[in-house]
Amino acid sequence: MYELTVRDQMMIAHSFTGTVFGPAQKLHGATYVVDVTFYREALDADGLIVDIGAARSTLASVLGEFNLTNLDDHESLAGHNTTTEFMAKVVFDRLHQAIAEGRLGPTARDLQRMRVTLAESPVAWAGYEAAL
Amino acid sequence: MYELTVRDQMMIAHSFTGTVFGPAQKLHGATYVVDVTFYREALDADGLIVDIGAARSTLASVLGEFNLTNLDDHESLAGHNTTTEFMAKVVFDRLHQAIAEGRLGPTARDLQRMRVTLAESPVAWAGYEAAL
Amino acid sequence: MYELTVRDQMMIAHSFTGTVFGPAQKLHGATYVVDVTFYREALDADGLIVDIGAARSTLASVLGEFNLTNLDDHESLAGHNTTTEFMAKVVFDRLHQAIAEGRLGPTARDLQRMRVTLAESPVAWAGYEAAL
Amino acid sequence: MYELTVRDQMMIAHSFTGTVFGPAQKLHGATYVVDVTFYREALDADGLIVDIGAARSTLASVLGEFNLTNLDDHESLAGHNTTTEFMAKVVFDRLHQAIAEGRLGPTARDLQRMRVTLAESPVAWAGYEAAL
Amino acid sequence: MYELTVRDQMMIAHSFTGTVFGPAQKLHGATYVVDVTFYREALDADGLIVDIGAARSTLASVLGEFNLTNLDDHESLAGHNTTTEFMAKVVFDRLHQAIAEGRLGPTARDLQRMRVTLAESPVAWAGYEAAL
Amino acid sequence: MYELTVRDQMMIAHSFTGTVFGPAQKLHGATYVVDVTFYREALDADGLIVDIGAARSTLASVLGEFNLTNLDDHESLAGHNTTTEFMAKVVFDRLHQAIAEGRLGPTARDLQRMRVTLAESPVAWAGYEAAL
Secondary structure (H helix, E strand, C coil): CEEEEEEEEEEEEECCCCHHHHHHHCCEEEEEEEEEEEEECCCCCCCCCCCHHHHHHHHHHHHHCCCCEEHHHCHHHCCCCCCHHHHHHHHHHHHHHHHHCCCCCHHHHHCCEEEEEEEEECCEEEEEEEEC | CEEEEEEEEEEEEECCCCHHHHHHHCCEEEEEEEEEEEEECCCCCCCCCCCHHHHHHHHHHHHHCCCCEEHHHCHHHCCCCCCHHHHHHHHHHHHHHHHHCCCCCHHHHHCCEEEEEEEEECCEEEEEEEEC | CEEEEEEEEEEEEECCCCHHHHHHHCCEEEEEEEEEEEEECCCCCCCCCCCHHHHHHHHHHHHHCCCCEEHHHCHHHCCCCCCHHHHHHHHHHHHHHHHHCCCCCHHHHHCCEEEEEEEEECCEEEEEEEEC | CEEEEEEEEEEEEECCCCHHHHHHHCCEEEEEEEEEEEEECCCCCCCCCCCHHHHHHHHHHHHHCCCCEEHHHCHHHCCCCCCHHHHHHHHHHHHHHHHHCCCCCHHHHHCCEEEEEEEEECCEEEEEEEEC | CEEEEEEEEEEEEECCCCHHHHHHHCCEEEEEEEEEEEEECCCCCCCCCCCHHHHHHHHHHHHHCCCCEEHHHCHHHCCCCCCHHHHHHHHHHHHHHHHHCCCCCHHHHHCCEEEEEEEEECCEEEEEEEEC | CEEEEEEEEEEEEECCCCHHHHHHHCCEEEEEEEEEEEEECCCCCCCCCCCHHHHHHHHHHHHHCCCCEEHHHCHHHCCCCCCHHHHHHHHHHHHHHHHHCCCCCHHHHHCCEEEEEEEEECCEEEEEEEEC
């Protein structure tokens, strides 16, 4: 299996609901370093997994919805704790939709799996991975 | 599949038995940067894979058994070369037991897999991964 | 000149005032990876620059004032843009006071310089350095 | 499953064919940070996945074929775009052959899987993984 | 003294002249991870060392002259070995000129020092630092 | 001022004397990631700060005296706590002597400053810097 990863980041504010979160129930924030890995069994005719330029710009576009905002204000996230693992799935779903819409190019429809990880600090990160 | 990783470290002395180890047969030491990844299919009701505070403190407790010691002096490790890969399995087993004892909280019993890696330097690391 | 650095982190929300900040005028957040470097000409009698345990716990205490909070709510920061460079100076000043109060141990009073850097992402960081 | 990773690097020039590559069609270059992960179900009698010394020297030998050269000049690569993902497979195949030839020691024949990743920058890397 | 660093990268081909370079006399390449640090004694009225958006875009523009090219083909570099340390000075000079031209904003003229480092691999980097 | 840094590592055991060290009074160990920075005002005729090959091999030779040993057994270190900051000075002195002996090449005698840092973990490092 081949794999390609691109990295970007976003800076957000948020708060959590539930006593398990302790002081993180208050409004605070995070820099999320976001890695997206694309998997496919064979390379395309150009020797590529996916057009890396399209992958980068689409990831930047997906993160742009959240970057420099307060996640508590996003209607599409309402009713959820925007934990690192939850946000990894949100980014995964946005990118999955982008692939379906052809925004990563026609050959991206041959991708078999995708993995998204968000590092909230040098000592903690979370992710979501699934078949496409 | 969702995943969450936490990082900690320990500083140990040890020596190896066997000519394959060359100069590492003598007493030397290592800083192990320890990453533990927890995997589960679905998030819990709080949007979490595992209580990150419990995960961190349990990992610190497990590493505390070995940190700032000479592994050659541990009866529980006697008769084994405490290679990086061997120690990854030791930390895995200690954490597995902690999960069974409920030390990572009740929802941690729904974890499906776990992976432990120990980096002995920026150019070499080893790990152990298995279903729970 | 000898130097010793310890690293910790904090996760905060904040917003900025001024059109130069563009979208960062809205409430957002950051993980700051904080490095503090202590400088001195000669080691103490134990071969140390500073008691590393005291340095770590004091740094954690200083960051604890801000970690998991919204910097916009801190009275002591009111009237300032809490930029990364500004916050580096704030952490520097808090640590400077801690040294004066003897919280890093008596030999810490022989430190000659200190530098604090805050990394807001893998591609941007800022700091403040001065004689003590 | 146990895993062991060793890291090395190579510095190469190359150019690409195909309009999808844009300005990268011109001669340029890259430092590839190369990670090779070896997987096996059980440790050998010494507590090892593979002889790490043999793994390092064999990896260095494989990379030595390409390091400090222009990939466009290699006959064995002719007719291919030497993308990061393509080169990951090339390194994988060279190492696979080395294992078959016994260059990683006799117990290396019990390795089950191998993964090679090449990081072309801090924000992009690619790899190839397969059973052995 | 305050400091702010921004990071970017470029991927280049080049060759060296002189027996001291050994195999690096042949055409090869590198990814340079480029860090630029700006120093000033006091923050501006917004609490900034320099407009980080202008700093990033100017750095990208300077690196764009060299990124994805063969340095051996640049007339402005002819007659020089484009070593990592030499290229750090080239980037420094280009940024120095950009500051003088006001491309980093009017307050950037109050910068006191600048440092440019180029990392050619995780185990080697070089830089140039001077007063402005 | 120009600067060049090369990185290597060593893995050692040691113990400390003095109650300030707490549990680190017992035998333990560390991986030290060692960075050596060479400074000079002008490049040599080849465009270099120092012959990087000679710098690497000399550093490896210096670290080879300590790598995979117990520092408590070295007569040359007897009577000292081999703290990270102390060992930085030891490596500095060994390299200083190597430069004086011409082991880094004749132009290395024009180096103005040198800095050695030893990272004992991702959250703590120490160093020594001085004019040559």
